[in-house]
Amino acid sequence: MDVGAGTRDLLRRDRPDVESNSKILAGPRPNGATLGSNRDTTRQHNLSTVLGLVHSHTELSRAELTRLTGLNRSTIAVLVGELVQLGLVLENEPDQRQQHGRPSIMITPGPSVLALAVNPDIDAVNVALVALGGRIVNPVRFHTVAPPSTAEVVNIVSAIYTGMVASLPKDQRVLGVGVAVPGLVDPVDGTVIEAPQLGWQEQRLATQLSEALGLPVSCANDAIVGARAQATFGAGREVSDFVYLFGGASGIAGGILSGGQLLRGATGFAGQLGHTLVRTDGASCSCGSTGCLEAEVTREELLQASGVPADLAEELEATILELFESGTASESLRDLVTRQSQLLSVALRTLVRQLNPSLIILGGFLRILAKLCPSVLDEAVHAAGARGEREHVTIELAPLGEDPVIVGAAELAFEDLLANPARALSTDATPTAD
């Protein structure tokens, strides 16, 4: 890690309001961490900064914290001590395997607070408890025969949550719920404005879940949530300008980090990258237009061409790569992969020109296209950078699976804690839904 990354983290924590999400709050809403004039505000800001760094790096020594924050050693010791008392971080035994110098005490996120992460999809409801540091504790994928209604999501999550809470140790508690929705979410009150693949319109999911669980609930678009996970833990942690594209069952979603901030637009709906025009005479899209990226490049077509059933979609990448490696991929599958890669490259060229990112992160089934046709995507991205080396853009792959969405959903629920650790825990003592 470098000092630059730490500085960016400090800057991001200064602006917790930039994220595109909304929250039904169970208590008074704490303000974000800002550097204030009095001692208490400074302490709160510093606690927030140190907890944020331990959370996103998942393991740091006191010396690294000193270097990353610019605070002196004794201040770091006091702050870490306070976070240990709150149960938010642990000071671990020194690593004796360290070869040079005195072994350092490593500070890691504590297990005492958890977030409940929820991600409804067209054929399942994904639910997991997530600890600080983005550690997924016990993921559950509850399959549904049809896209779930919001009432079904509330019932499924309630039942799973009841079972999870019953088996939690006494010193662990759930602070809140973060929901990643494959659709448009009103950033003010968490209403799902529309989620076409789920058949939802104007659904007050955050309110319904909060009433059922007695916990504060935040909702946001799944791609924005995934981008947030990339910015905190993933490939995007070291850069301040990236474009994240995720291809899933519900289409292609995206998120943009620009100048260290997630782009949200005037009303919170920026970054609908799946609706980037890639073919003027293309297929009809769920948005009412034609030729959008997500109408042209679909997981469904890849499943059909490779003979993988939808309920085994997690095996799609391994199956297709195996077919190509063994030389047994059908001609229709080869043609499809080439066509999808070319259409994706059209979208990437537009995005690079418009947003000037230093990194493009591809997740979900888009990983397959990047693995099988890397030169098509690379050429498109570099053709878009008009000034050569100065506009160098790299393409990286998000980790396999849906985890960035679950980890990012949990980030929604941890937002207040990370902004003001001591206050969030004191106001959270008796959670009640509005």
Ligand SMILES: [Zn+2]
């Ligand atoms: Zn569209």
